[in-house]
Amino acid sequence: MAPETEETTRSTEDARETTARTPSRRALIGWGGAGLALGAVAGGSTAAALSADPTPAAADGGAAVPFHGAHQAGIATAVQDRLHFAAFDVTTDDREALIDLLKEWTAAAAKMTAGRPVGEGAVGGLAEAPPDDTGEALDLKPSRLTLTFGIGPTLFEKKGKDRFGLKDRRPAALIDLPKFPGDNLEAARSGGDLCVQACADDPQVAVHAIRNLARIGFGKVAVRWSQLGFGKTSSTTPDAHTPRNMFGFKDGTRNIAGTDTGELDKHVWVGKSDDKGAGAWMAGGSYLVARRIRMHIETWDRTSLKEQEDVFGRSKGEGSPAGRQREFDEPHLKSMLPTAHVRLAHPDSNGGTRILRRGYSFTDGTDGLGRLDAGLFFLAYQRDVRDGFVPLQKNLARHDALNEYIQHVGSAVFAVPPGVRDKDDWWGRTLFA
Amino acid sequence: MAPETEETTRSTEDARETTARTPSRRALIGWGGAGLALGAVAGGSTAAALSADPTPAAADGGAAVPFHGAHQAGIATAVQDRLHFAAFDVTTDDREALIDLLKEWTAAAAKMTAGRPVGEGAVGGLAEAPPDDTGEALDLKPSRLTLTFGIGPTLFEKKGKDRFGLKDRRPAALIDLPKFPGDNLEAARSGGDLCVQACADDPQVAVHAIRNLARIGFGKVAVRWSQLGFGKTSSTTPDAHTPRNMFGFKDGTRNIAGTDTGELDKHVWVGKSDDKGAGAWMAGGSYLVARRIRMHIETWDRTSLKEQEDVFGRSKGEGSPAGRQREFDEPHLKSMLPTAHVRLAHPDSNGGTRILRRGYSFTDGTDGLGRLDAGLFFLAYQRDVRDGFVPLQKNLARHDALNEYIQHVGSAVFAVPPGVRDKDDWWGRTLFA
Numbered sequence: 001m002a003p004e005t006e007e008t009t010r011s012t013e014d015a016r017e018t019t020a021r022t023p024s025r026r027a028l029i030g031w032g033g034a035g036l037a038l039g040a041v042a043g044g045s046t047a048a049a050l051s052a053d054p055t056p057a058a059a060d061g062g063a064a065v066p067f068h069g070a071h072q073a074g075i076a077t078a079v080q081d082r083l084h085f086a087a088f089d090v091t092t093d094d095r096e097a098l099i100d101l102l103k104e105w106t107a108a109a110a111k112m113t114a115g116r117p118v119g120e121g122a123v124g125g126l127a128e129a130p131p132d133d134t135g136e137a138l139d140l141k142p143s144r145l146t147l148t149f150g151i152g153p154t155l156f157e158k159k160g161k162d163r164f165g166l167k168d169r170r171p172a173a174l175i176d177l178p179k180f181p182g183d184n185l186e187a188a189r190s191g192g193d194l195c196v197q198a199c200a201d202d203p204q205v206a207v208h209a210i211r212n213l214a215r216i217g218f219g220k221v222a223v224r225w226s227q228l229g230f231g232k233t234s235s236t237t238p239d240a241h242t243p244r245n246m247f248g249f250k251d252g253t254r255n256i257a258g259t260d261t262g263e264l265d266k267h268v269w270v271g272k273s274d275d276k277g278a279g280a281w282m283a284g285g286s287y288l289v290a291r292r293i294r295m296h297i298e299t300w301d302r303t304s305l306k307e308q309e310d311v312f313g314r315s316k317g318e319g320s321p322a323g324r325q326r327e328f329d330e331p332h333l334k335s336m337l338p339t340a341h342v343r344l345a346h347p348d349s350n351g352g353t354r355i356l357r358r359g360y361s362f363t364d365g366t367d368g369l370g371r372l373d374a375g376l377f378f379l380a381y382q383r384d385v386r387d388g389f390v391p392l393q394k395n396l397a398r399h400d401a402l403n404e405y406i407q408h409v410g411s412a413v414f415a416v417p418p419g420v421r422d423k424d425d426w427w428g429r430t431l432f433a
Numbered sequence: 434m435a436p437e438t439e440e441t442t443r444s445t446e447d448a449r450e451t452t453a454r455t456p457s458r459r460a461l462i463g464w465g466g467a468g469l470a471l472g473a474v475a476g477g478s479t480a481a482a483l484s485a486d487p488t489p490a491a492a493d494g495g496a497a498v499p500f501h502g503a504h505q506a507g508i509a510t511a512v513q514d515r516l517h518f519a520a521f522d523v524t525t526d527d528r529e530a531l532i533d534l535l536k537e538w539t540a541a542a543a544k545m546t547a548g549r550p551v552g553e554g555a556v557g558g559l560a561e562a563p564p565d566d567t568g569e570a571l572d573l574k575p576s577r578l579t580l581t582f583g584i585g586p587t588l589f590e591k592k593g594k595d596r597f598g599l600k601d602r603r604p605a606a607l608i609d610l611p612k613f614p615g616d617n618l619e620a621a622r623s624g625g626d627l628c629v630q631a632c633a634d635d636p637q638v639a640v641h642a643i644r645n646l647a648r649i650g651f652g653k654v655a656v657r658w659s660q661l662g663f664g665k666t667s668s669t670t671p672d673a674h675t676p677r678n679m680f681g682f683k684d685g686t687r688n689i690a691g692t693d694t695g696e697l698d699k700h701v702w703v704g705k706s707d708d709k710g711a712g713a714w715m716a717g718g719s720y721l722v723a724r725r726i727r728m729h730i731e732t733w734d735r736t737s738l739k740e741q742e743d744v745f746g747r748s749k750g751e752g753s754p755a756g757r758q759r760e761f762d763e764p765h766l767k768s769m770l771p772t773a774h775v776r777l778a779h780p781d782s783n784g785g786t787r788i789l790r791r792g793y794s795f796t797d798g799t800d801g802l803g804r805l806d807a808g809l810f811f812l813a814y815q816r817d818v819r820d821g822f823v824p825l826q827k828n829l830a831r832h833d834a835l836n837e838y839i840q841h842v843g844s845a846v847f848a849v850p851p852g853v854r855d856k857d858d859w860w861g862r863t864l865f866a
Contacts, residue, residue, distance in 0.1 A: 082636075082663075084796070089803075127739040134734055135681020135749055136664075136794075139674055188801070203515075203636075203663035207796050211805060215734045222803035228796060230515075230636035230661070231569075241572055248568020301567055301648045306560040316568055361569075363517070363640050363661060364797060368621070370522075370655035372644060 062201075064142035067113045069419040070284050071269060074146030075356065075381050076258035078237045080199040083229030083360040084206040085290065085377065086214065087192025087412055088221040090155065095164045099432055101220045105149070105196075105213055106426040112209045115142030118216070134215065137208035145200040147209055149427040150288050150414030155193040169431055171275040171282050173384040174415045177289070180397040182407065189292050189410030192224045197288070197379065199358070203228070225410070227292060229360020229377050236356065242319060242327065246295050246361050246374050247405070249312050250319035251341070253327055256356040267354045267388070268381050270418075281430035284418030286381045289389040292362075292410030295375035300405045311401040313340030339401035350395060355380040355388045375406070385413060495634075497575035500546045502852040503717050504702060507579030508789065508814050509691035511670045513632040516662030516793040517639040518723065518810065519647065520625025520845055521654040523588065528597045532865055534653045538582070538629075538646055539859040545642045548575030551649070567648065570641035578633040580642055582860040583721050583847025588626040602864055604708040604715050606817040607848045610722070613830040615840065622725050622843030625657045630721070630812065632791070636661070658843070660725060662793020662810050669789065675752060675760065679728050679794050679807050680838070682745050683752035684774070686760055689789040700787045700821070701814050703851075714863035717851030719814045722822040725795075725843030728808035733838045744834040746773030772834035783828060788813040788821045808839070818846060 065073050092098060108118045119132020155163065156170035196213055198206040207228070214223050233245045236258035242250040256263045265271070270282045300308070309315055313322045313336035321331035321342060336343040347354050358381070363374040382388030397403065417428055498506050525531060541551045552565020588596065589603035629646055631639040640661070647656050666678045669691035675683040689696045698704070703715045733741070742748055746755045746769035754764035754775060769776040780787050791814070796807040815821030830836065850861055 086799075126737075127742075128737050130735050131681070131738045131741070131749065133681075136677045136679055138677065138681065138750065204794065207663065207794075207807075211730065211734075211807075214805070215731070218731070218735075223799045223805070224803065226796075226799045226805075228661075228663070228798065230640065230663070244569045244571065246569055248564070248566075248571065297567075297644065298648070298651070301644075302563050302651075304559075304561050305564045308564070309560075316564065317571065361637065361640075363659075365661065366519075366656045366659045370657065372647070372656070372659075374640075374644075 062141035063144055064114050065144050065146050067110045067147075067420065068422055068425075070421070071419045072146075072148045072285070072416060073113070073419070074148030074197055074199050075268065075286055075358070075416070076236060076264055077144075077146050077199070078240075078258055079232045079235055079358055080144050080146070081201045081232060082199070082203040082206050083232075083377065083379075084198045084203070084210045084226065085229070085379070086196050086198075086210045086226040087152070087224045087290075088194040088196075088214075088217065089224045090163075090193040090220065091222050092220045093163060095432075097220055098164060099428075101217055102428045102432075103426045104216050106420055108212060108216055109147040109149075109209075109427070110420075110423070112137075112205075112212065113142065113145045113147060115140075115145075118212050134208065134212055136211075137205050140202055140205050140208075143200040143202040143205040145198065145205050145209060147213075148197040148199075148288075148416060150195040150197070150416040151428065151431065152192045152194065152412060152414050154191060158193075166431065169278050169281065171278045171415055173270070173275055173282075173287055173386060174413065175385055175390075177385070177411055177413055178390065178394075180393050180408070182397055182403055183411070184407050184409055185411050186409055189225050189227075191412050192414070194221065195288070195290070195412065195414045203230070227362060227377050227410075228364075229362050231361040233359045233361055233376055234357040236358070245376055246297060246363075247300055247308070247312075248316060249308070249314060250327065251312070251314075252357045252359075253319065256354055263354065264356070267383055268356050270383055274384070281433075282415060282417060286383065286416045287385045287388070288414045288416050289378070289380050289382070289385060290410070290412045290414070291378040291408050293376045293378050294373070294407045294409045296405050296407070297372045297374050303405075310337055311339075311341060311405070313337065313342035337401065339399050341396075341400055341402045344396055344400050345392065350392055353388060353392055355382045355392065381416070495574035496577055497547050498577050498579050500543045500580075500853065501855055501858075503854070504852045505579075505581045505718070505849060506546070506852070507581035507630055507632050508701065508719055508791075508849070509669060509697055510577075510579050510632070511673075511691055512665045512668055512791055513577050513579070514634045514665060515632070515636040515639050516665075516810065516812075517631045517636070517643045517659065518662070518812070519629050519631075519643045519659040520585070520657045520723075521627040521629075521647075521650065522657045523596075523626040523653065524655050525653045526596060528865075530653055531597060532861075534650055535861045535865075536859045537649050539853055541645060541649055542580040542582075542642075542860070543853075543856070545570075545638075545645065546575065546578045546580055548573075548578075551645050567641065567645055570638050573635055573638050573641075576633040576635035576638040578631065578638050578642060580646075581630040581632075581721075581849060583628040583630070583849040584861065584864065585625045585627065585845060585847050587624060591626075599864065602711050602714065604711045604848055606703070606708055606715075606720055606819060607846065608818055608823075610818070610844055610846055611823065611827075613826050613841070615830055615836055616844070617840050617842055618844050619842055622658050622660075624845050625847070627654065628721070628723070628845065628847050636663070660795060660810050660843075661797075662795050664794040666792045666794055666809060667790040669791070678809055679730060679796075680733055680741070680745075681749060682741070682747060683760065684745070684747075685790045685792075686752065689787055696787065697789070700816055701789050703816055707816070714866075715848060715850060719816065719849045720818045720821070721847045721849050722811070722813050722815070722818060723843070723845045723847070724811040724841050726809040726811050727806070727840045727842045729838050729840070730805045730807050736838075743770055744772075744774060744838070746770065746775035770834065772832050774829075774833055774835045777829050777833050778825065783825050786821060786825055788815045788825065814849070 117133035156166045198209045200206040234252045234255050238257050242253045270285045272283045319327040323335035333343045359378040362377050367373045550566035589599045631642045633639040665676050667685045671690050675686050703718045705716045752760040756768035766776045792811040795810050800806045
């Protein structure tokens with residue numbers, strides 16, 4: 001199949017692959033360079049992709065999530081089971097080379113989220129060239145892969161240098177996070193010029209996506225740090241059961257629902273009137289705070305059940321707020337200790353502030369002292385970091401009883417641009433255009 | 434429910450929970466100390482557990498795998514999706530304390546593999562005491578969790594010291610592995626007095642199991658190193674599709690099937706006549722070699738398709754042997770380069786040697802140079818390491834074209850005792866008795 005044919009059918013294919021058919025990648029590729037057999041799908045309009053619901057409520061592990069839309073997928077999308085998150089340093093100082101890379105990345109992301117290999121369809125293309133796709137996801141389903149792209153403060157300015165002529169475009173909401181009490185941040189796990197959050201129901205699909213983006217970016221970007229998450233700790237689908245964190249507790253039971261457009265518009269999506277100074281290029285986007293929170297598992301595991309429940313302000317088994325019977329009973333904050341996590345994190349203790357959480361548990365083996373290197377990779381989306389994570393974390397960092405058992409060791413903040421609207425659009429276009 | 438009632442019903446419950454009902458752990462626990470509601474299941478015989486098929490062919494992600502049997506589960510068992518492997522140093526020098534721990538571990542393993550929390554059923558027991566179970570798997574299904582226990586050479590003798598009066602019981606087959614060409618082993622990722630391999634279809638269930646065993650062992654053992662694996666690279670069910678490794682290739686397409694009792698008896702299970710010198714305590718057990726194999730992903734990804742296929746001796750897309758059409762066509766070894774991986778690893782190139790592989794892909798973030806710290810955590814079971822991994826790896830380490838792209842950075846070998854036969858049996862009993 002000729003590339004131009006493929007371009008015209010891509011958006012139709014994206015929409016098509018959200019159906020229950022969800023073919024494996026193998027079914028989509030020919031072998032020996034025979035190429036795609038999808039050319040028979042004629043025509044196609046971008047409207048089909050744009051009108052598709054980007055937040056399917058049902059967690060069908062095999063389906064595809066549409067890549068194109070007003071907002072990037074992977075924010076309001078029903079939280080997938082696994083995560084691979086990567087922060088990149090941009091190593092080129094050539095603005096055009098960076099733009100070319102973002103276009104290449106966008107094209108690859110559209111293919112991978114649809115469950116197709118990177119490149120022109122077959123495994124290899126020329127036998128004498130490296131394969132377009134690294135291959136380890138060839139037999140796997142789309143697995144609800146989402147790839148969510150963000151831009152860190154250092155892309156706009158680094159050590160006083162306006163690297164890409166973007167300094168004046170930096171949104172006021174994209175602040176450098178202040179140092180919070182108790183922070184013990186490692187530079188090697190913090191910051192980044194760019195980021196990509198890969199979420200999928202199959203970890204191999206998420207890892208494959210980050211690896212192929214890193215490969216495509218060779219010579220222009222380098223992975224600064226990356227993090228795998230094996231278990232979601234938040235849900236954006238209130239009817240699903242609330243996952244547990246590594247302390248064995250349900251947390252964030254009242255997360256913003258991915259279908260609650262009112263709350264999303266109020267707390268998550270950047271509005272057209274926001275950040276006029278830097279231009280409205282972030283309208284429809286969001287701001288992401290990522291924190292690697294190490295949990296002192298061994299200390300926690302020697303703490304009494306009563307202490308654990310007091311620390312959270314919640315029962316361990318059912319997950320009910322202190323003094324209540326069921327998980328979703330309205331919390332009575334005054335029944336909790338003033339240092340209880342649920343009480344301090346509740347919107348009523350924070351002037352109504354809400355953030356959309358998509359955090360994941362991680363376990364990265366063992367540290368040098370035989371302790372599990374485990375914890376929570378906290379990911380939160382918000383309309384403005386200054387009104388979202390910052391006041392919330394100031395409150396928690398000062399008072400939360402949980403601080404005895406956790407430590408923030410990595411930190412980053414990113415502007416997450418609006419969605420890629422169609423096949424001619426690309427990650428970051430509104431910023432560079 | 435009283436503990437003694439629970440003891441008598443456990444094996445029945447184990448068998449019962451292998452059915453399609455597979456309740457979640459939450460369904461099995463009362464809240465507020467009300468305890469198990471399973472007392473109504475009367476009587477029960479160990480025969481039910483022993484006769485249950487330990488290798489269900491169907492990969493029902495939610496089901497339980499029976500814990501009791503002639504062989505340990507997690508070897509011939511259909512390979513689960515995820516891995517958490519831990520090697521432990523024994524920190525006590527008290528033989529009785531070690532035996533007590535192994536009994537405690539065995540009881541906890543029987544519960545967790547059945548999808549039940551550790552301890553007496555409820556989350557907590559006393560509010561003033563730490564919970565018996567850490568809780569993060571409470572809502573999750575058994576997820577085919579298997580826990581497979583092994584004993585390293587250093588438990589028998591370390592620096593010339595007979596630590597537990599076991600020196601004369603060390604099997605001749607449990608050799609210290611020789612140094613192979615190209616080995617670049619890190620001490621912090623090698624060795625161990627004991628090991629537990631946790632495999633499950635849900636990573637949170639595998640992590641929970643290792644974490645709780647480490648917690649129970651506090652003061653007697655310490656985790657020396659651990660490894661998470663996110664994607665299986667081998668299958669013991671020949672009818673399932675062969676998984677791909679991080680190089681994007683199918684490998685080990687001709688693994689020993691978990692249902693092939695003839696080949697298992699010949700190549701995997703220790704026979705009664707083996708190792709008479711050390712006593713027959715290993716009869717029904719096996720020997721495990723674990724190797725952390727770092728893959729140089731970035732180098733590989735810049736290698737041409739032809740080179741990649743020549744290195745493996747196999748096509749990338751279909752996985753067919755060189756010169757053949759389909760994955761399971763009989764390989765024609767002479768069609769491959771003498772350095773091709775398939776040719777060198779084939780039984781015909783190794784005097785008929787076969788090993789049972791259960792390896793997993795890993796990605797542990799990024800190294801200091803921005804490269805993915807990724808590769809294969811190789812796990813192989815065999816009747817005798819001297820006739821299995823050692824000659825095979827000697828052949829591969831000398832000649833395999835793949836060596837340009839990989840490096841062995843961790844290594845360990847363990848004697849894996851026979852299965853726990855019933856509720857009175859425990860991990861390692863045949864060794865210590």
